Amino acid sequence: MIADVFRQHGYAGTTLSIITARTGMGKGSLYHFFPGGKAEMGDAVLAHIGRWFEERVFAPLDAADDPLAAIHTMLDSVDTYFQSGQRVCLVGLMALDASRDAFAVAIAGYFSRWHQALSLALSRAGVSEADADLRSHEMLAAIQGGLVLARALDQPSIFAETLSRLRANLTLLSVQF
Amino acid sequence: MIADVFRQHGYAGTTLSIITARTGMGKGSLYHFFPGGKAEMGDAVLAHIGRWFEERVFAPLDAADDPLAAIHTMLDSVDTYFQSGQRVCLVGLMALDASRDAFAVAIAGYFSRWHQALSLALSRAGVSEADADLRSHEMLAAIQGGLVLARALDQPSIFAETLSRLRANLTLLSVQF
DNA sequence: GTCTATAGAGTGATAGAC
DNA sequence: GTCTATCACTCTATAGAC
Numbered sequence: 001m002i003a004d005v006f007r008q009h010g011y012a013g014t015t016l017s018i019i020t021a022r023t024g025m026g027k028g029s030l031y032h033f034f035p036g037g038k039a040e041m042g043d044a045v046l047a048h049i050g051r052w053f054e055e056r057v058f059a060p061l062d063a064a065d066d067p068l069a070a071i072h073t074m075l076d077s078v079d080t081y082f083q084s085g086q087r088v089c090l091v092g093l094m095a096l097d098a099s100r101d102a103f104a105v106a107i108a109g110y111f112s113r114w115h116q117a118l119s120l121a122l123s124r125a126g127v128s129e130a131d132a133d134l135r136s137h138e139m140l141a142a143i144q145g146g147l148v149l150a151r152a153l154d155q156p157s158i159f160a161e162t163l164s165r166l167r168a169n170l171t172l173l174s175v176q177f
Numbered sequence: 178m179i180a181d182v183f184r185q186h187g188y189a190g191t192t193l194s195i196i197t198a199r200t201g202m203g204k205g206s207l208y209h210f211f212p213g214g215k216a217e218m219g220d221a222v223l224a225h226i227g228r229w230f231e232e233r234v235f236a237p238l239d240a241a242d243d244p245l246a247a248i249h250t251m252l253d254s255v256d257t258y259f260q261s262g263q264r265v266c267l268v269g270l271m272a273l274d275a276s277r278d279a280f281a282v283a284i285a286g287y288f289s290r291w292h293q294a295l296s297l298a299l300s301r302a303g304v305s306e307a308d309a310d311l312r313s314h315e316m317l318a319a320i321q322g323g324l325v326l327a328r329a330l331d332q333p334s335i336f337a338e339t340l341s342r343l344r345a346n347l348t349l350l351s352v353q354f
Numbered sequence: 355g356t357c358t359a360t361a362g363a364g365t366g367a368t369a370g371a372c
Numbered sequence: 373g374t375c376t377a378t379c380a381c382t383c384t385a386t387a388g389a390c
Contacts, residue, residue, distance in 0.1 A: 010274035012190030016370060027372085027373085037371060093273040095329035096265050097187035104331070111329045137326060137335055138319070138342060145322025149314060152272035152288045154281070158314055165315060193380060203361045204381075210359090214381065 003045045007090045011042055011099035039102060042094075046106040049091060052081070053114065061117040067125040068174050071118070075163050078143060085150035085159025092144045115140060125173060139166055180222045184267045188219055188276035216279065219271075223283040226268060229258070230291065238294040244301040245351050251295070252340050255320060262327035262336025269321045292317060302350060316343055 005022050006014050016038065020027060034040040056077050064070030082089065091110045094103055119136035123129050146162030149155075178200050183191050193215065197203060211217040233254045241247030259266065268287045271280055296313035300306050323339030326332075 008275055010187055010189055010276075012187055013274055013276070015368085017368080027370090031370095031372065035372095088273050092325045092329065093270075095325055096270040096273070097190055098185055099187075099190070100328065107329050108331060111326060115330075134338060134342070137338060141322030141326045141335070141339055142315070142318055143322065144325040145318030145320065148269045148272055148321040148325070149288060149318045151277065152269065152284050153292075154285060158318070161311065161314060162318055165311070192378080194378080203359095205360050205362070205383090208381075 002041055003048060003090065006042065006045050007088050007093070010097065011038075011094055011103075012097065014038070042099070042103060043106065046091065046094075046103055046110070050106065050110055050113075053110065056081075058113055058117040061121045064121060064124075067121040068170060071121055071125070071170055072167065074118070075166060079160075079163055082143075082147060082159065085147065085156035088151055089144060089147050092147065111140065122173075127173065142166060179218055180225060180267065183219065183222050184265055184270070187274065188215075188271055188280075189274065191215070219276070219280060220283065223268065223271075223280055223287070227283065227287055227290075230287065233258075235290055235294040238298045241298060241301075244298040245347060248295070248298055248302070248347055249344065252343060256337075256340055259320075259324060259336065262324065262333030265328055266321060266324050269324065288317065299350075304350065319343060 001023050002019055005019050009015075009018065016027060016030065019025070019030065019041070023030075030041075031037065034044065036043070057074050061067075061070050061074060081087070091107055094100055095107050095111075100107055115133075115136050118139060119129075119132040122132035122135055127135060142162050142165070146159045150157075150159040150162075179196055182196050182199050186192075186195060193204060193207065196207065196218070200207075207218075208214065211221065213220075234251050238244075238247050238251055258264070268284055271277055272284050272288075277284055292310075292313050295316060296306075296309040299309035299312055304312060319339050319342070323336045327334075327336040327339075
């Protein structure tokens with residue numbers, strides 16, 4: 001809920017009054033749960049996102065018997081999470097402006113954990129380690145860029161386009177090995 | 178100069194005091210040049226970026242004799258503009274948060290103009306129109322996503338990686354036709 | 355004297371903290 | 373709800389160019 005406010009307005013653009021209006025919580029309750037104020041709310045939101053991805057994306061990738069199928073499942077989860085391109089990635093958004101500095105550990109952690117899990121899966125699917133590293137970066141960048149473009153042009157279908165291209169590349173991969 | 182402040186802090190995170198501190202201009206001068214205040218500064222910055230890309234990227238793409246070479250030149254310009262991944266794309270940043278709504282025309286215009294010029298060049302390089310459309314989206318998303326990832330992980334080299342991958346794909350294209 | 359550019363005190367509104 | 377700091381912004385005063 002608070003996460004949606006941050007996603008919509010960014011960290012700097014999120015004000016406590018927006019949060020109180022959207023959540024119905026008074027400022028008192030807000031500071032009861034988050035004594036550290038806005039910064040602690042940012043930490044909590046990033047931690048919550050991190051837990052969601054750990055459970056639904058990173059861990060399944062690590063545990064997969066069939067790594068290629070697991071990457072397809074990852075793309076399903078990504079499509080669900082980002083609501084087919086209608087929802088923005090808060091971590092990516094926070095990476096771009098000055099709020100990154102205050103949340104650098106959580107932001108870098110999110111992407112490096114994802115990169116680690118994805119490149120491991122790719123390499124277990126038969127890709128060389130060096131190639132898996134590059135392809136993992138490529139896929140993560142495609143997802144982030146797809147979200148940016150979809151929102152900039154107000155065409156969520158561009159994100160769907162991105163995901164099907166990634167799926168097609170995976171299929172090429174499975175033919176190759 | 179003002180553009181750098183917006184790039185660093187985002188639109189919402191940019192305060193007039195940061196601008197006066199960084200530019201040395203007093204509020205008087207600022208409001209002399211931008212009677213519309215912060216919103217007009219945002220417009221001016223986006224217009225300035227749009228002009229830079231029109232001159233250095235879009236028009237050359239349109240006018241190119243050798244479309245494939247022109248796309249390589251585009252990637253040079255992109256590398257220069259984004260300082261090899263150390264500079265963020267303000268238009269992409271503004272696309273992600275609520276500031277998009279106030280600047281939607283400029284933001285969508287930037288990306289659709291780029292997309293138009295790039296897909297035209299691709300199709301003149303021999304790619305089918307439908308394919309050029311998709312590949313153009315793919316390249317723009319890769320650039321945006323590369324910038325996000327480079328900054329999130331604080332590894333500008335990821336952006337260099339992105340650009341060389343795009344170049345390699347172009348080379349595959351020139352072999353194909 | 356007029357004009358453009360500048361500085362900065364001062365406005366009400368609203369921020370985040372408590 | 374109350375606090376102080378800071379927000380975007382206004383306004384007056386002043387500088388030098390011509």
